[in-house]
Amino acid sequence: MVKKYLILSILLLVASSTSSGQIIPNPQSIEEGEGYFVWNSPARVINNLKDKRFDSVIEYVHLLPDSLVTFSKRHNCPIIKLAQGKPNDFVNGEAYELYIKPDAVEIKAGSQAGLFYGIQTLLWLRGISHGGMIRCATIKDSPVFGYRGFMLDVSRHFFNKEFIFKQIDLLSSIKVNVLHLHLVDTGGWRIEIKKYPQLTSGTAWRTHKDWREWNRAGGNFIPENEGGYGGFYTQDDIRDIIKYASLHQMEVIPEIDLPGHSSEVLAVMPFLRCDGPTSKWTSEMCLGNERTYRFCVDILNEIMDLFPSKYIHIGGDECNTSAWAGCSLCKELMKREGIKSPNHLQSYFTKRIEKYVSSRGKTIIGWDEMLDDCLAPNAVIMSWHEDPDGRDKIIKQGHPMIISSEGHFYLDYYQDYPIVEPICFGGYTPLRKTYQFDPYEDLSGNIDLVKGLQCNLWTEAVQTPEHAERMIYPRILAMAEISWSGAKQKDYDEFASRVKEYGNILVRLGYHPFDISGEFGPRPGSNIPVSSLSTGKDVSYLKPWSENFPAARESSLTDGFLGDWGMNGMRWQGFDAVMDVTVDLKEVRDIHSVQTSFMQNSFTGMFLPEQFEIQISDNGSDFKTIYSLSFNARQNMEYCIEDFGWSGSNSCRFIRIIATHPSGWCWLMCDEIIVS
Ligand SMILES: [Zn+2]
DSSP: OOOOHHHHHHTTOOOOOOOGGGSSSOOSEEEEEEEEEEOSSOEEEEEOOOSGGGHHHHHHHHHSOTTTEEOSOOTTOOEEEEEEOOGGGOOSTTOEEEEEOSSOEEEEESSHHHHHHHHHHHHHHHHTSBTTEEEEEEEEEOOSOSEEEEEEETTTSOOOHHHHHHHHHHHHHTTOOEEEEEOEETTEEOBOOTTOTHHHHHHSEESOSSHHHHHHTTOOBOOTTSSOEEOOBOHHHHHHHHHHHHHTTOEEEEEEEESSSOHHHHHHOGGGSOOSTTTTTOOOOOTTOHHHHHHHHHHHHHHHHHOOOSEEEEEOOSOOTHHHHTOHHHHHHHHHHTOOSGGGHHHHHHHHHHHHHHHTTOEEEEEGGGOOTTSOTTOEEEEOOOOHHHHHHHHHHTOOEEEOOHHHHBTTEESSOGGGSOOOEEEEOOHHHHHTOOTTTTSTTOGGGEEEEEEEEOOSSOOSHHHHHHHHTTHHHHHHHHHHHOSTTOOHHHHHHHHHHHHHHHHHTTOOOOOGGGOOOSOTTTTSOOOOTTTTOEEEESSOOOTTOOTTGGGGGGSSOOOOSSSOSSSOEEEESEEEEEEEEEEEEEEEEEEEEEEEEGGGTBOOOSEEEEEEESSSSSOEEEEEEEOOTTTTOSEEEEEEEEEEEEEEEEEEEEEEOTTSSSEEEEEEEEEO
16 A cells, blocks of 8 residues: 655644634634644544445554554553544535543544545544644535546546555545546547557657647657656556545546547557548548447447446547538438437437446446436536536536536636746646636525536646646645635635745645745736727728637627636637737728737747738728738747737728737737727
8 A cells, every 4th residue: 555645744834823723625614722732743544434325434543653643552642532433423425523521532423434424524633733733623524526637638638546645635625526537638648448458559659848848749659668757557557556545535536538539449459440532531430330339349348347436437528520522421421310409419429328337237428518408317417618608508408517617727727927837738727717706606606516626737738747746736726715614705815825835835745735825816807897989999800800719709809808818708808820800990090000919929929920910991881001011020939918000190991900810720819909
């Protein structure tokens, strides 16, 4: 068994506080009493747990270091009692009560999860105490949501099992209870499958570690032991992870992303590819080929044999239907089954897979894109889109959901000014934004459908364990607190002060959290609305915005709001390499300045325009150019926001802005047009 990283280290902590209100997540109720329980020598742990259901918590206690607990009958030891409560007193399966008195601590719960969480709270109180002096108190606690998850993408970059054990130590101490492993994707297949050893021998290693360099070089895999970058989990590794997680009351949910995001599968099993003209460039398996279904069932059989979890995540996101549309086998299937369009092929596939998974007594989870009228009602939707209409659809169909909202819980986004941060994906999600998430919004009272919340770490840009930890902590603390303690009466400043304290502790424990005390903060000006001649005026689009980045749609460029550091949210509107828009001031006006800004984030494929032109007109048909610029000075920059504009003296009713990038494949990101 692996050593306990967290608990061993916690003994070394220097005391900083004694208040039980300092822990994360905040307990539901704390009544502080008089005096202290002194835990400065090994505590004797006694219990009345006769029930076999409690075996794993006893096993967990035996993992704690000898300097902390003892099972011998020595005299004058601090005493910790683990007690089985009456089931009726603990309706919530994870609830616990913690009675801290001068002579002993009693932890009472109706389940081993409850006892485990009581122990975690006690350990943190000791960790932040002065010399083991823990203030007497009665704590009664239980979570608001039963699902509190963390997803790690181990395909784009591989993280070994020791890293996962280390995260389980910390995540379970903040009462996160699900580890979702995104095991397979375009970056490599990361789990041993006995029936198809070629999946790992052929795709778990690749030519380059760096995501962009690897893609630029052609995205090729190479065999093991030939100096490539990568790795995978053997089935024994997975059993170790499941066992370790289970001792920490965490469930491990595997994700096998089907039928898209599968280019690594197609690299070693090319016969699962469609036969049409676009199939070379897409990463979807052929849905008209019966071998695809046999392959998926074989994989899922081994996965379901290995993982005891009730849920099996089958992905289902971001399928490109163009290969199916041009494939003879897919077209044949559509004809035979009366499937109207390639878009509906995925539903056919999902239904077949779901039926099989259900026949083995398991339930599927899938991303929003899996949603379909014919899906079994118990299928769980993992909702990442921040689209109220999409959430309405989930509610109407009555599916349970796990909210992993992109703008709040995607940990691959920047958490501070991108210039001072390691390269990340293009969003901006500071701790404050994660903490401000309201799980009750857009639900029309259907909170019962929400099983819980989850943070996701996608790892295209995350190459090292240290970078991964920087992205996870402290933002996951906010998710942990909202999902355990609830969203009522949130006070960010108070939370941030606890996070700062906690961050110091994490550093001493050997983690690498982002330090919020040195935070640069939001983009200056993005918090205050601007007002100008163009504010609220109509904008016409000669070329529509990209559906990937609609921002606030037709009002976006004149809504009076500057964008923040990232592409997420309603501010930055994206265009496929050409922006051509005209603002109508409603009447001819004197103008002295036209200003706008563009954002470059090269990792995400967003670049500044290389041609920029401003034209004006009185009648909307005869335009004259007042400003023109050719610009490519920032091509090699990872990130920047640049102002583009004109100042002078003129008059007009219509202002046309044309911005282009010659590559034709990148996004141009613009936030606001300000005319004065
Ligand atoms: Zn096909």
